[in-house]
Amino acid sequence: MGADQSQGPRVIFHIDMNSFYASVEIAKDPGLKGKALAIAGKVEDRRGIVVTSSYEARAQGVKTTMPVWEARRHCPELIIKTPDFPLYRSTSKQLFELLRSYTDTVEKVSIDEGYMDVTAALNGIHPLQLAKNIQRKVLDALHLPSSIGIAPNKFLAKMASDMKKPMGITVLRKREIAKVLWPLPIGEMYGVGPKTEAKLKHIGVQTIGDLAQNNAAALVEKFGVYGERLYKRANGIDHRPVDPEAENTYKSISQSTTLPEDTTSDTVVRKVLSILAEKIADKLKQEKVTAYQTSLMIRYNDWQNITRNQTVKQPIQSKDDISHIAGHLFDRHWDGRPVRLLGITVTALEELYKATKQLDLFSYQADVKKEPLMDLISEMDHRYGEGTLRSASLYKKEEP
Amino acid sequence: MQDTADQNQETSLAMKFSISKDKLVEGVNHVMKAVSSRTTIPILTGIKINAGLDGITLTGSDSDVSIKAYIPLEEDDEEYVSIEKPGSIVLQARVFSDIVKKLPSDTVNIEADSRLITRITSGSSEFNLNGLDPEEYPRLPQIEEENIITIKTDLLKHLIRQTVFAVSTSETRPVLTGVNWNIQNGKLDCVATDSHRLASRSVAVESAENATYRNIVIPGKSLNELSKILDDNSGEAVSIVITESQILFKAKNLQFFSRLLDGNYPDTDRLIPNESKTDIVISTKGFLQAIDRASLLAKEERNNVVKFRTLSGEVEISSQSPELGRVFENVQAEEIKGEELKISFSAKYMMDALSKVDSQDIRISFTGAMRPFLIRPVGDDGILMLILPVRTY
Numbered sequence: 001m002g003a004d005q006s007q008g009p010r011v012i013f014h015i016d017m018n019s020f021y022a023s024v025e026i027a028k029d030p031g032l033k034g035k036a037l038a039i040a041g042k043v044e045d046r047r048g049i050v051v052t053s054s055y056e057a058r059a060q061g062v063k064t065t066m067p068v069w070e071a072r073r074h075c076p077e078l079i080i081k082t083p084d085f086p087l088y089r090s091t092s093k094q095l096f097e098l099l100r101s102y103t104d105t106v107e108k109v110s111i112d113e114g115y116m117d118v119t120a121a122l123n124g125i126h127p128l129q130l131a132k133n134i135q136r137k138v139l140d141a142l143h144l145p146s147s148i149g150i151a152p153n154k155f156l157a158k159m160a161s162d163m164k165k166p167m168g169i170t171v172l173r174k175r176e177i178a179k180v181l182w183p184l185p186i187g188e189m190y191g192v193g194p195k196t197e198a199k200l201k202h203i204g205v206q207t208i209g210d211l212a213q214n215n216a217a218a219l220v221e222k223f224g225v226y227g228e229r230l231y232k233r234a235n236g237i238d239h240r241p242v243d244p245e246a247e248n249t250y251k252s253i254s255q256s257t258t259l260p261e262d263t264t265s266d267t268v269v270r271k272v273l274s275i276l277a278e279k280i281a282d283k284l285k286q287e288k289v290t291a292y293q294t295s296l297m298i299r300y301n302d303w304q305n306i307t308r309n310q311t312v313k314q315p316i317q318s319k320d321d322i323s324h325i326a327g328h329l330f331d332r333h334w335d336g337r338p339v340r341l342l343g344i345t346v347t348a349l350e351e352l353y354k355a356t357k358q359l360d361l362f363s364y365q366a367d368v369k370k371e372p373l374m375d376l377i378s379e380m381d382h383r384y385g386e387g388t389l390r391s392a393s394l395y396k397k398e399e400p
Numbered sequence: 401m402q403d404t405a406d407q408n409q410e411t412s413l414a415m416k417f418s419i420s421k422d423k424l425v426e427g428v429n430h431v432m433k434a435v436s437s438r439t440t441i442p443i444l445t446g447i448k449i450n451a452g453l454d455g456i457t458l459t460g461s462d463s464d465v466s467i468k469a470y471i472p473l474e475e476d477d478e479e480y481v482s483i484e485k486p487g488s489i490v491l492q493a494r495v496f497s498d499i500v501k502k503l504p505s506d507t508v509n510i511e512a513d514s515r516l517i518t519r520i521t522s523g524s525s526e527f528n529l530n531g532l533d534p535e536e537y538p539r540l541p542q543i544e545e546e547n548i549i550t551i552k553t554d555l556l557k558h559l560i561r562q563t564v565f566a567v568s569t570s571e572t573r574p575v576l577t578g579v580n581w582n583i584q585n586g587k588l589d590c591v592a593t594d595s596h597r598l599a600s601r602s603v604a605v606e607s608a609e610n611a612t613y614r615n616i617v618i619p620g621k622s623l624n625e626l627s628k629i630l631d632d633n634s635g636e637a638v639s640i641v642i643t644e645s646q647i648l649f650k651a652k653n654l655q656f657f658s659r660l661l662d663g664n665y666p667d668t669d670r671l672i673p674n675e676s677k678t679d680i681v682i683s684t685k686g687f688l689q690a691i692d693r694a695s696l697l698a699k700e701e702r703n704n705v706v707k708f709r710t711l712s713g714e715v716e717i718s719s720q721s722p723e724l725g726r727v728f729e730n731v732q733a734e735e736i737k738g739e740e741l742k743i744s745f746s747a748k749y750m751m752d753a754l755s756k757v758d759s760q761d762i763r764i765s766f767t768g769a770m771r772p773f774l775i776r777p778v779g780d781d782g783i784l785m786l787i788l789p790v791r792t793y
Binding site (some may be wrong): 106294355356357358359360361362364367368 | 411511513593595598657666671702703705744746770771786788789790791792
């Protein structure tokens with residue numbers, strides 16, 4: 001797999017849906033078209049932040065992660081909708097089915113973006129024309145706007161799709177990178193987060209071009225393998241194949257939440273961990289995978305983060321398993337300072353049908369008890385659609 | 401080097417004897433079972449040799465297990481040892497054991513001087529070793545020999561073999577790394593479990609009336625070592641003495657001390673199902689061989705899982721691995737009673753259990769796909785094996 005297989009030039013598309021959640025809402029209710037729309041979490045507590053917004057809202061200064069009250073100040077006529085994830089997921093599924101009708105080498109990166117290796121699918125069609133066809137088809141069939149980047153590799157395609165929005169198509173050739181890519185501020189480079197950005201600026205790297213012309217050895221020394229990768233990408237080199245299986249090999253599932261207030265209360269922590277664990281367990285069930293590693297992130301009120309993890313031999317899938325391990329990690333590693341944010345990540349995932357769990361003499365009763373209930377839930381889902389039956393705790397009002 | 405001893409006139413003889421090489425090698429091999437190279441007490445890397453007026457005693461210990469091997473002056477009219485000067489010395493166990501095995505003659509002479517220099521001669525070979533001070537060697541626990549329990553050697557070895565394989569190898573619950581012994585009314589019950597499977601064996605023992613011991617947990621490692629050094633063919637019995645923190649096994653010319661594990665062993669009786677929904681009787685050997693074949697496609701990282709289901713008059717064993725392929729095999733059952741059943745379990749645990757059973761047929765009692773099931777030899781109520789199934793999703 002990987003680098004050396006890529007013989008000859010490739011044509012890679014990166015397709016990125018424009019303000020996906022808002023666009024899906026507009027597609028569902030055309031009355032929203034042309035209006036300032038924001039998708040946001042709950043308005044009443046601190047989690048009420050803008051997840052995404054329509055271009056009309058953005059034009060008036062509404063930004064992602066902005067609290068709702070602030071967004072309203074910028075744009076008084078803003079329409080707020082709470083997210084409808086099941087709808088977004090089913091729309092995303094249709095989108096990728098459509099993309100796969102062009103080529104099998106489609107890699108889903110997230111709910112609203114993916115890569116396509118169209119090298120073999122071109123058949124004499126000009127890449128630009130194929131991109132136009134795909135963009136048109138997505139708009140006609142799903143009423144969703146998208147942007148497509150066309151380049152010889154994934155990194156450049158990703159950078160290209162970001163250049164013209166909405167409904168843009170950008171071709172980024174390797175010979176153009178000095179002119180098009182290098183003037184961009186380093187913070188806009190895919191793969192450079194705020195922490196790396198600060199570190200790079202500290203060593204005088206302001207633009208992608210500064211990085212590309214930096215001393216490679218010095219970057220490796222400072223940033224390790226990651227530094228080498230960034231250096232190569234800034235120079236337009238990226239050999240990663242488009243991997244249709246990537247979606248199935250989920251690397252991790254995470255949930256985190258900023259607490260409504262900083263806390264040192266064990267009860268509050270347990271409750272939050274239990275809610276996060278439930279969300280992860282739901283996601284695991286939905287993706288039909290199971291995990292062997294759990295990590296807990298604690299952010300203190302001074303923004304210091306710690307992450308600790310634990311690996312187990314038998315697969316974990318249930319909320320109880322996850323919250324038990326997370327609680328255990330919290331007990332072992334919490335230093336007593338007020339907690340601002342808690343996050344749980346599960347990794348080392350395995351597809352459920354492959355997973356086996358050796359039962360334990362002292363705890364098998366828990367598995368016995370769950371068995372008939374799980375059977376019932378999956379049967380009801382099967383018959384009447386997903387989410388027909390859910391455990392009662394999911395319906396409880398989430399108290400701040 | 402030849403004349404070292406002669407040059408130092410101030411040194412005096414501390415110990416001197418000659419011994420049959422075979423007897424010495426046998427004794428050293430026994431006590432070596434207790435010697436660990438990774439000990440925190442330096443002197444315990446050595447073997448203590450004590451020449452008494454009645455014979456030679458060798459001692460090895462890692463402070464959890466201590467073994468004493470005794471070589472008498474003579475036995476069955478054969479002379480093994482001749483003592484010239486009684487005394488003691490401690491010699492590095494590894495090197496001493498390697499040396500004695502390779503000595504050229506049937507007789508070995510060992511003498512130590514007051515500076516702890518030890519001369520070992522055999523035939524034309526001579527070794528001079530630096531010894532350690534025997535006064536620094538820890539004293540073994542003094543055990544009051546009350547309430548002695550007596551058991552035949554072969555029976556003891558048998559019950560160890562039938563239980564110790566099921567102890568836990570993980571230190572998360574230390575008490576499960578031992579075998580739990582309970583003695584009451586002349587009956588010894590042994591239980592071992594690593595929480596995924598359990599092995600239990602009951603035997604009759606000779607004991608003083610009312611000798612009752614509860615919650616005796618013997619480290620699995622100790623029992624394994626004990627079993628290795630007990631002589632299979634000796635028709636003799638082993639005497640067992642139990643104290644608060646130690647257990648002593650006394651066989652002919654051999655004493656084996658083991659520390660007991662702290663902590664309460666869980667009440668496993670409560671966890672053993674006493675009803676069943678599906679019962680099968682099947683040939684032990686036929687079933688074991690079929691499981692063994694199916695296990696060829698079962699992967700360790702996937703809990704060695706094989707699938708089992710009842711059909712009419714026979715059972716089906718299957719296994720598959722996405723990488724390797726699949727296997728199916730039907731085995732004729734002597735008897736199948738009760739509900740139909742599909743269950744998955746670890747081939748390894750099943751083979752471990754079946755290989756410890758000597759009877760021709762076994763009875764397996766299931767109570768459901770997610771519950772522990774029992775394996776008993778037909779015609780022997782003293783043995784019970786339990787296995788927890790593997791859950792598949």
